Amino acid sequence: MRAAIALRAAGEPHVTLLGGEGMPSYDRPALSKPDRETGGHHRPIQVDLAGVEVRFGLAAKSIDREGKAVVLADGSSLPYDRLLLATGALPRRLGCDPDGHARGLRTLTDADAIYGNVATGRRAVVIGAGLIGLEMAAELKRRGMKVHVLEVGPRALGRGVPAEIAEAIVERHRQEGTTFGFDARIHSVERNGVTLADGLAIEADLMIAAVGIEPDIRLADSAGLACANGIVVDSRLVTSDPWIFAAGDCAAVDHPRYGRMRFETWRNACDQGAFAARSMRGEGASFAALPWFWSDHFDFGLQAVGLHDPLRLSVRRDLPDGGWLRFELDANNRLQAAAGIGPGNAVARDIRLSEKIIEKNVVCSPDRLVDAGHGLKSFLKGGA
Numbered sequence: 001m002r003a004a005i006a007l008r009a010a011g012e013p014h015v016t017l018l019g020g021e022g023m024p025s026y027d028r029p030a031l032s033k034p035d036r037e038t039g040g041h042h043r044p045i046q047v048d049l050a051g052v053e054v055r056f057g058l059a060a061k062s063i064d065r066e067g068k069a070v071v072l073a074d075g076s077s078l079p080y081d082r083l084l085l086a087t088g089a090l091p092r093r094l095g096c097d098p099d100g101h102a103r104g105l106r107t108l109t110d111a112d113a114i115y116g117n118v119a120t121g122r123r124a125v126v127i128g129a130g131l132i133g134l135e136m137a138a139e140l141k142r143r144g145m146k147v148h149v150l151e152v153g154p155r156a157l158g159r160g161v162p163a164e165i166a167e168a169i170v171e172r173h174r175q176e177g178t179t180f181g182f183d184a185r186i187h188s189v190e191r192n193g194v195t196l197a198d199g200l201a202i203e204a205d206l207m208i209a210a211v212g213i214e215p216d217i218r219l220a221d222s223a224g225l226a227c228a229n230g231i232v233v234d235s236r237l238v239t240s241d242p243w244i245f246a247a248g249d250c251a252a253v254d255h256p257r258y259g260r261m262r263f264e265t266w267r268n269a270c271d272q273g274a275f276a277a278r279s280m281r282g283e284g285a286s287f288a289a290l291p292w293f294w295s296d297h298f299d300f301g302l303q304a305v306g307l308h309d310p311l312r313l314s315v316r317r318d319l320p321d322g323g324w325l326r327f328e329l330d331a332n333n334r335l336q337a338a339a340g341i342g343p344g345n346a347v348a349r350d351i352r353l354s355e356k357i358i359e360k361n362v363v364c365s366p367d368r369l370v371d372a373g374h375g376l377k378s379f380l381k382g383g384a
Contacts, residue, residue, distance in 0.1 A: 001025040001045065002273030003084050003247065003280075008051045010281055015052045016078060018070070021107060022057030029266050031111040032135040033296050039143075041111045063223035065241055082243055082280045085220055085231060086273065089213035089249040089264065094127065097189035102127055102209035105136065117206045120144030125194050125204040127186065129156035131295045133210030134169060138297045140206075141176050148202055149173070150184040150194065160293070161304055161339045162314060162326045168341055169297050176298060215250045215262060228252060230262045235286035236279040237272060245280055247272035256288050258307060265293045290355055301344050303351040306337030306358050315366045323347045327354070327369045335364050335379075350376055 004017040019025065023044075030043040062071045069077040091104030102125075103114055114136075118124075124140045126133045129151035137147045149156075157166040170180060185197035193203040215230040226232040226240040230252030237245045237253065248269040252262050263272075271289045278285070295302040312328040319325070323342020330336050338354035340347030353376040357364065360380065368374040 001047065001049075002270055003086065003277045004052045005047060005049070006274045006277030007280065010277065012281070017049070017052050017054045018058060018060055018072075018078075019054075019056045020059035023108065024054075024056060026108060027266075028106075031105055031108065032132050032139065034115075034139060036142075039115075041115060042108055060219055063219060063244070065223055065244070068243060080243070082245065084276050084280065085239070085244065085246040085250060086248045086269075086276075087216040087219055087246075087250045088269075089215050091209065092212045092214055094186070094189060094209050094211060096186050097209065099189075099191075101189045101191055102194075102207040104209050105132060106213070114206065114208060118143050118145060119205075122146070122205040123203060124148070124206040124208065125150060125202055126208045126210060127189075127194070128210035128212070129153075129170075129180070129182075130210060130212065131157065131160065131293070133208070134173065134297060135295060136208055136210060137173060137178055138176075141173070141178055142298070145206070146177070148179045148181065148204070150181045150186065150196075150202075152184055152186075154182055156180075156182075159308070161302070161308055162310070162328075164316075165302065165326060165339050165341050169300060169302065172297055172300050213249065213264060215252070217250060220244075220246065220250070228260075232260070235288075236284065237276045237287060238279065245276050247276040253287055256286050257290075263291045265291055267292050290358060292351070292355065299343055300341055301346065301348070302339070302341050303347050304337070304339035305351050305355045306335075308337050308339065312336060313366065315370050317350075317370055317372055319346060319350070319372055321346050325350055325354075327364070327366075329364065329366060329369075333363050333366065334361050335369075353377055353380070356380055 004015050007015045025045045027043045031041050034041040059073045060070045061073050069079045071077050091106050123146045126137045126149045129149050137149050141147050155166055156170050187195045187197045195201050217227045220231040221227050231246040231250050233239050233246050233251050235254045237247050239246055249264050252260050254260050275287050292305045314326055314328050317325045323346035325340035328337040335357045357379050362379050364379055
C-alpha cells in the first residue's frame with residue numbers, strides 16, 4: 001500500500017494494488033495490541049488511494065516473467081512494467097498440532113476467531129514467548145482469562161532483547177497471574193489442551209500458536225526467482241529479475257550494515273514499501289534503515305533499535321521515571337543496539353536518539369552512557 005501511494009505521488013500514470021484479502025489494508029499490530037478503551041483490533045489504514053487501481057480479494061496465482069504479466073486467481077492476467085512483491089509471511093505451524101487446534105495470528109480473520117473465543121474465567125495456552133505471544137498473553141489476561149505461556153527456549157524474547165529486559169517483562173506478566181513454562185517440550189495439541197513430553201496435561205479453552213513466521217515466497221519461487229530465507233533482493237530491493245522487486249517480511253535484503261537479512265517489523269514494512277517505490281523509478285540508493293520495534297505489556301512499553309547481540313559489551317542507564325535502557329557497544333565503543341523498557345512511552349525519546357547515534361557511528365564512552373545526567377543528544381554533537 002505504501003509503495004502504491006508513493007508511486008502515485010511520484011506521478012506514475014498507472015499503479016495497481018492487488019490484495020488477496022477481501023478488504024482494504026489495515027494495521028496488523030492492532031491484532032495483538034487492540035485499543036485499550038474499545039478493545040477494537042481492526043484498525044483500517046485511513047489513506048487516500050485515489051488514482052490507484054485497487055483490487056482486493058483477488059490473489060495473484062503466478063508470474064509470467066517472459067510476458068511480464070501477473071496471472072490472477074480468476075484466470076485473467078495483468079501486464080506490468082515493474083512488479084513489487086510484498087507478500088509478507090505465513091505463521092509457522094506446529095508439527096505436534098496437525099489438526100490446527102492452536103490458532104495462529106496473522107490476519108483479521110485469525111484475530112476475529114481468537115477474540116470470539118475469549119471470555120472471563122476461561123483458560124488459554126499461548127505457545128511461544130516472543131513478542132506476539134506475550135502481547136497476546138497480556139491482552140487475554142486483561143480480558144479476564146487464565147493464561148499459561150509455553151516456550152521451547154530457556155527464556156522469553158530470545159532473539160530480540162537483552163535477557164534482563166526479557167526477565168522484567170516476564171515478571172510483569174507473572175504479577176498479573178500469568179503462568180510460564182520454559183524449556184517446554186510439547187508432545188501433542190488436542191482440542192481441549194496441550195500434553196507435554198513429560199506427560200503433563202494442560203487444559204485450555206483457547207490455544208494460540210505464536211511460534212514465528214516464514215516468508216511467503218510461494219509466488220516468487222514458482223516464478224524461478226532466487227529465494228533463501230525470503231525472496232533474495234539486493235540493496236535496492238531488486239530481485240534476480242531486474243523488473244521485479246520485493247519488500248517487507250518476504251524480502252531477504254542485502255543490507256549495508258547487517259548483510260543479507262529479513263526484518264520482521266511494522267516499520268520495516270513501511271520503510272521498505274516507500275523505498276521500493278523509489279527503486280522502481282530508478283533511484284540508486286541502498287536501503288540502510290535500522291530495524292526498530294515496539295511492544296506493549298500492561299503498563300510497560302518496550303522499544304528497541306538495532307540488532308541485539310548478547311556477546312557485545314552492554315551497559316545500563318536508569319531513567320528518573322522508572323524506565324531503563326540497555327546499550328550495546330562494539331569493540332570500538334560504537335553504539336550498535338539499544339533496548340529500553342518503562343511505563344508508557346518513557347523510553348521513546350532515548351530510543352530515537354540512540355537510533356541517530358547508531359546511524360552516525362558515534363564513539364560513546366560506556367561511563368557516560370550509564371549516566372542519565374549526560375544527555376544522549378550530546379553524543380550527536382561531539383561523541384564520547
